[in-house]
Amino acid sequence: MSNQLQALRAITTVVADTGDIEAIKKYQPVDATTNPSLLLKAAEMPQYKSHLEQSVAWAKQQSNDPQQQIIDAGDKLSVLIGTDIVNIVPGRISTEVDARLSFDTAASIEKAHKLIALYQEAGIGKERILIKLASTWEGICAAEQLEKEGINCNLTLLFGFAQAQACAEAGAFLISPFVGRILDWYKAKTGKTSYAPSEDPGVISVTKIYNYYKANGYKTVVMGASFRNTDEITELAGCDRLTIGPGLLEELSQNNAPLPVKLKDTGVTAKPGPRLTEAAFRWEMNQDAMATEKLSEGIRNFAADQVKLETLLRSYL
Numbered sequence: 001m002s003n004q005l006q007a008l009r010a011i012t013t014v015v016a017d018t019g020d021i022e023a024i025k026k027y028q029p030v031d032a033t034t035n036p037s038l039l040l041k042a043a044e045m046p047q048y049k050s051h052l053e054q055s056v057a058w059a060k061q062q063s064n065d066p067q068q069q070i071i072d073a074g075d076k077l078s079v080l081i082g083t084d085i086v087n088i089v090p091g092r093i094s095t096e097v098d099a100r101l102s103f104d105t106a107a108s109i110e111k112a113h114k115l116i117a118l119y120q121e122a123g124i125g126k127e128r129i130l131i132k133l134a135s136t137w138e139g140i141c142a143a144e145q146l147e148k149e150g151i152n153c154n155l156t157l158l159f160g161f162a163q164a165q166a167c168a169e170a171g172a173f174l175i176s177p178f179v180g181r182i183l184d185w186y187k188a189k190t191g192k193t194s195y196a197p198s199e200d201p202g203v204i205s206v207t208k209i210y211n212y213y214k215a216n217g218y219k220t221v222v223m224g225a226s227f228r229n230t231d232e233i234t235e236l237a238g239c240d241r242l243t244i245g246p247g248l249l250e251e252l253s254q255n256n257a258p259l260p261v262k263l264k265d266t267g268v269t270a271k272p273g274p275r276l277t278e279a280a281f282r283w284e285m286n287q288d289a290m291a292t293e294k295l296s297e298g299i300r301n302f303a304a305d306q307v308k309l310e311t312l313l314r315s316y317l
Helices: 004-009 021-027 036-043 046-062 066-086 105-121 137-148 161-169 180-190 201-216 230-234 246-253 278-287 289-314
Strands: 013-017 031-033 093-096 129-134 153-158 174-177 221-224 241-244
Touching: 004 013, 004 230, 004 246, 013 021, 013 246, 021 066, 021 246, 031 129, 031 241, 036 046, 036 066, 036 289, 046 066, 046 289, 066 093, 066 105, 066 289, 093 153, 105 129, 105 137, 129 137, 129 289, 137 153, 137 161, 137 278, 153 161, 153 289, 161 174, 161 201, 161 278, 161 289, 174 201, 180 201, 180 289, 201 221, 230 246, 241 246, 278 289
Parallel strands: 013 031, 013 241, 031 093, 093 129, 129 153, 153 174, 174 221, 221 241
Antiparallel strands: none
C-alpha cells in the first residue's frame, strides 16, 4: 500500500520548501524552492559555515565597498546553496530576488541577471533556475521581461486573484499562491479557530486560480505553497505542483489513507477577458484587504530576514 506522499507524487509534482540538503536528499522532490527565511535558517546550520566564508571571500574580490561586499556575499551564498540543491534534485531551484526590490522593476531585472550569471559561472544553466519575485505589479512586470529573455520566473507572495490574473497575462512560468498564510489571516480576523479542509480559505483561493487558469488555457504552472497542515495539501491533490516543508512531507509519508484527486484539468472552456491594467490591478488589490495585508507583511518579513542574513555575513568580513 502506498502512503500519501507516494500517492501525491503520482498526480502532482512535489517540491521541497527548504534549504536543508539532508531533508531534500531524504524526500527526493523533483524541484526545490528557497526564500530569505529558509536561507537564513540554512546559513545558521554548521554545515554551511564554509559557504558563508566562501561567499564573503568572493565578495571581497568584487569590491572594496563593505556594503557592496555584503550584497554580493548574499547573492553568492544563495547561489552556492542553490547549486548544492540543484545538484541533488532532477528539476529546478527557485532563488529569490531581494524582497527590498519588490517595487523596483529595473532593479529586480538587474538582480535576476546577476543571479543567473552566478549560476552559469557555477555550471548551472538558466533552464534549471526559477527567479523568484514578489507578486507586486513591479515584480510581475519584471517577470514579463525576464520571460521574454528566456529566464523563467516563480511569482511568490501571491494571495489575491488579481495577482494570479496579472501573472498569467504576463506569461509567468509559475506562480506560488499561498495557502496557510491566507488561513492565518481569516483566523485572526474572524476569531474562527478551525475550518473544514474544503472550506479552508487558502484552499478555496488556490482552487479558484487553478480552475481559472485551466479554463482559460493559461500555461502558467500553479504551485500551491505555505501549508499549515496536511489537510490543505490533500485538498489540493492534483494541482500542478505543491511545495511542502519537511515536517509535512514526513507526515504524508507516514499516512496510508487514500488520496483522491481533488483538482482536475477539464480543458479550455472560456476565453480570457481584457488584460488587467495597472490601475485595475491596484484597485482590485485595494479591495482585497487580505491580499494587500499579507503581501505587505510577507515582503517586510522576507526583507527582515535578508537583513539578519546580511548581519550574519558581516561577521565574516
